[in-house]
Amino acid sequence: QVQLVESGGGLVQAGGSLRLSCAASGRTFSNYNMAWFRQAPGKEREIVAAISKSGGRTVYADSVKGRFTISRDNAKNTAYLQMDSLKPEDTATYFCAAETNIILRTKAAVYDYWGQGIQVTVSS
Numbered sequence: 001q002v003q004l005v006e007s008g009g010g011l012v013q014a015g016g017s018l019r020l021s022c023a024a025s026g027r028t029f030s031n032y033n034m035a036w037f038r039q040a041p042g043k044e045r046e047i048v049a050a051i052s053k054s055g056g057r058t059v060y061a062d063s064v065k066g067r068f069t070i071s072r073d074n075a076k077n078t079a080y081l082q083m084d085s086l087k088p089e090d091t092a093t094y095f096c097a098a099e100t101n102i103i104l105r106t107k108a109a110v111y112d113y114w115g116q117g118i119q120v121t122v123s124s
Contacts (some may be wrong), residue, residue, distance in 0.1 A: 001022075001026055002025070002027045002032060002079070002098050002113045003025045003114055004023070004096050004097070004113055004114065005022070005112075006021065006115045006116065007023070008020040008021050008118070009075065009094060009119050010123070011122075012121070014086060014124070015086065016029060016086050017084045018083045019081070020036065020081040020120075021078055022075055022079065022096030022115060023077060029072075029077040030074040030080075033099050034050065034070075034098055035049065035051070035106065036081045036095070036097075037096075038051050038093065043092075045095070045108050047055060047059075047106040047107075047108070048064055048070075048094070049069075049070035051071065051079065051104070052104045054074075055074070063089075066124055067084050068081060068082065068084070071084040079095070079096055081096075086102070086122045091122050092119075092120060093118065093119055093120075094117065094118055094119075094120050095113035095115055095116075095118075097112075098113040099113070099114070121122065
């Protein structure tokens, strides 16, 4: 089992940047695909970005392509989400998640481990 803890959220003005971190503990971090999801009030949880175990492959939601960057440092057991050019519609609770499948996937239901979530609020 792996434990995940997010940090780095907060309040930012539109056009600003934030960097989320997801620190993992408990198992070998490089065995896990990692992903960031978000959920706004009244909406379903949606994929933001995912990264493969080695970091060699990434996928992004269309809504964040060109603005967000997912990365990982396996030596530090940490995944990151760099968010630039933030928009009010990016306001949500952001969750990091982990799963061990060979294929990099983007459905929330397949992710086994989740962080507690962290709030990101973008003001207009």
